[in-house]
Amino acid sequence: MWSQKVALVLLLGAFSYATIVKRSPVKSKDEQDLSKVPGVPGHDYPIFKSVPPTNFHCGHVPYVPGMYANVETGCQAYHVCHDGREGEQGATFLCSNGTLFNQAEFACDWWYNVNCADATRLYELNLDPSKNPFFPKKKPEEEHLPVYEQY
Structure with a gap:
């Protein structure tokens, strides 16, 4: 009798565990939870998993080195054009889903803060x-500090 109770408890425990596991949604490691991102994915903002091929070319930008939004990707991708070792497109990066490259701020920002249509105008x-x-910056020791006269 005792062994039947133990078997019943083990069976009920296994059934409960299987039910919990079965009901829990399993996400692949590549799937991103966009439920907390405001807006509609694919409508309000692009949702690329990697930088897609585009016609962007570092030879067509006003200044090198520089950071440039890729308008062909809806500004989700951006390029760092520098010495050419990364090829014609420079080093390419992808902002997280829900964010776009804000050319005015040189950073990824929420999609509702970015007007991608203005990006090429802001390349300057x-x-x-x-x-x-x-852009090369002066080292602190190279900057001239104001000279104060002593009285």
Whole structure:
């Protein structure tokens, strides 16, 4: 009798575990949970898993080195054009789903903060040393500090 109770408890435990596992949705490691991202994926913002092939070319940008939104990807992808070792498209990067490359800020930002249609007009910001992170900066010891007269 005792062994039948143990067998029944083990059987019920296994059944409960199987029911829980069966009801839990299993996501692949490549699937991203977009439920917390505002908007409709694929409508309000693109949802690429990798940078798609495009016609972007670093030879057609105003300044090298620089960072450039790829409007063919809806600005989800961007390129860093520098010394050419990454090829004609430069180093390519993909913003996370729900974010786009904000050419005005040189960073990925929520899709609703980015107007991708303005991106190519803002490429000129790469000429601004305060915006372009690749623009050569003076070292602190090279900067001239103000001289104060002593009284």
